[in-house]
Amino acid sequence: MTEHKVICWDCGSETEDPYVYTCPKCGGLLMVKMDLEPVKEMRPEDLRKEKLGVWRYAPFMPVDPLHKVSIQEGGTPLYKTDGLAWEVGVSEVHVKFDGLNPTGSFKDRGMTVGVSRAKELGAKIVGCASTGNTSASLAAYAAKADIKCAVFLPSGKVAAGKLAQALFYGAKVLSIDGNFDEALDLARKMADERRLYLLNSINPYRPEGQKSVLFEIIDQLDYEVPDRIILPVGNAGNISAVHKAIQELQEVGWIDKVPMLTGIQAEGASPISKAFSAGKDDFIPEEDPETIATAIRIGNPVSGRKALRAIYDTGGFSATVTDDEIIDAQRLLGKREGVCVEPASAASIAGLIKLVSMGVIDRDERVVCICTGNGLKDPDTIIKNSPPPIPCGNSVEEVERILSR
Numbered sequence: 181m182t183e184h185k186v187i188c189w190d191c192g193s194e195t196e197d198p199y200v201y202t203c204p205k206c207g208g209l210l211m212v213k214m215d216l217e218p219v220k221e222m223r224p225e226d227l228r229k230e231k232l233g234v235w236r237y238a239p240f241m242p243v244d245p246l247h248k249v250s251i252q253e254g255g256t257p258l259y260k261t262d263g264l265a266w267e268v269g270v271s272e273v274h275v276k277f278d279g280l281n282p283t284g285s286f287k288d289r290g291m292t293v294g295v296s297r298a299k300e301l302g303a304k305i306v307g308c309a310s311t312g313n314t315s316a317s318l319a320a321y322a323a324k325a326d327i328k329c330a331v332f333l334p335s336g337k338v339a340a341g342k343l344a345q346a347l348f349y350g351a352k353v354l355s356i357d358g359n360f361d362e363a364l365d366l367a368r369k370m371a372d373e374r375r376l377y378l379l380n381s382i383n384p385y386r387p388e389g390q391k392s393v394l395f396e397i398i399d400q401l402d403y404e405v406p407d408r409i410i411l412p413v414g415n416a417g418n419i420s421a422v423h424k425a426i427q428e429l430q431e432v433g434w435i436d437k438v439p440m441l442t443g444i445q446a447e448g449a450s451p452i453s454k455a456f457s458a459g460k461d462d463f464i465p466e467e468d469p470e471t472i473a474t475a476i477r478i479g480n481p482v483s484g485r486k487a488l489r490a491i492y493d494t495g496g497f498s499a500t501v502t503d504d505e506i507i508d509a510q511r512l513l514g515k516r517e518g519v520c521v522e523p524a525s526a527a528s529i530a531g532l533i534k535l536v537s538m539g540v541i542d543r544d545e546r547v548v549c550i551c552t553g554n555g556l557k558d559p560d561t562i563i564k565n566s567p568p569p570i571p572c573g574n575s576v577e578e579v580e581r582i583l584s585r
């Protein structure tokens with residue numbers, strides 16, 4: 181295992197207690213600092229002996245693979261989406277479809293590392309607050325590890341597929357009277373009282389696994405770094421993890437160019453985009469976030485300051501998209517590329533379209549959009565926004581009549 185320590189992202193002091201989630205000295209955000217000296221001796225080809233997936237990048241992971249809890253996460257396709265590129269008028273667009281992970285979202289990348297860490301620590305019960313995907317993923321990995329699991333969900337605001345998954349995998353599903361931010365406050369209280377091991381992205385081990393999406397993208401592009409990576413931003417763990425992965429690849433000398441990290445938020449839940457527009461490096465929390473993309477219906481993102489740093493440091497951008505733009509982008513991706521993503525994931529495509537029209541994205545850029553979750557997670561939204569099934573009797577004549585319309 182690669183040596184590492186947990187330090188404060190704000191003040192730099194080291195923390196040894198594995199059951200604290202913010203810096204005991206200053207209250208800042210925690211992060212893992214990897215000792216990458218041994219990796220500097222390696223080449224990217226050395227990793228290719230392992231099959232594509234999160235654990236190919238074990239030298240960048242702070243958990244001993246001996247404790248590995250895996251359901252074969254990562255290794256998702258990077259589609260070269262020429263049809264989409266043509267529609268939006270950009271020379272090269274790729275879609276990293278993380279909806280093809282074992283539980284249908286990118287969360288599995290973080291969870292394989294997070295739950296492996298829980299096992300390493302001998303945790304008796306794991307938990308998280310979630311807009312749905314984190315809970316689906318944690319429930320699955322906790323089942324695999326045989327650890328008890330509790331998930332805190334905002335009542336009535338979790339897409340059907342995600343709720344079904346948490347129930348199916350046998351987690352204690354707690355329906356909280358409040359939104360995601362409030363559910364997270366409650367889960368954090370439980371963790372602070374040491375009643376559970378918290379696996380939200382405030383736990384510094386979770387983003388470590390999520391770094392793998394960036395490692396994979398670069399690997400799949402044969403280390404030709406794209407100009408830009410676009411991704412949806414909710415609690416802001418993912419964009420921060422992707423940024424950290426970029427910094428680590430630079431540190432080991434495997435890349436010498438940085439993609440512009442571009443974070444997209446839904447208009448009704450956009451504290452990061454607003455802070456970016458104002459040129460601020462901190463954000464103002466929003467009280468009543470609302471969007472059809474329930475996965476990113478978040479007003480007080482835990483890693484918001486890290487996200488802003490990621491955007492500024494890489495020369496990236498942040499913008500909002502409306503619910504209508506999200507639905508249009510979701511349908512376009514389905515119609516042009518045969519890829520079905522959930523609304524939050526379509527935000528990255530909607531962002532691409534918007535930023536090209538705004539002139540922020542140049543037409544000759546090589547762009548990668550990360551699509552974080554599978555469309556089947558939220559069938560209700562798809563059905564509501566599609567033409568209804570056509571009533572048809574049971575005869576060839578009727579079928580022909582309908583098809584000839």
Ligand code: F0G
Pocket residue numbers: 285287309310311312313314315381412413414415416417418419475476522524525552553
């Ligand atoms: N896309 C999907 C499909 C998500 O589920 C989430 C977050 C995001 C994007 C945003 O990622 O929070 O790292 O900025 N879902 C969390 C959850 C909040 O509970 O499943 P982020």
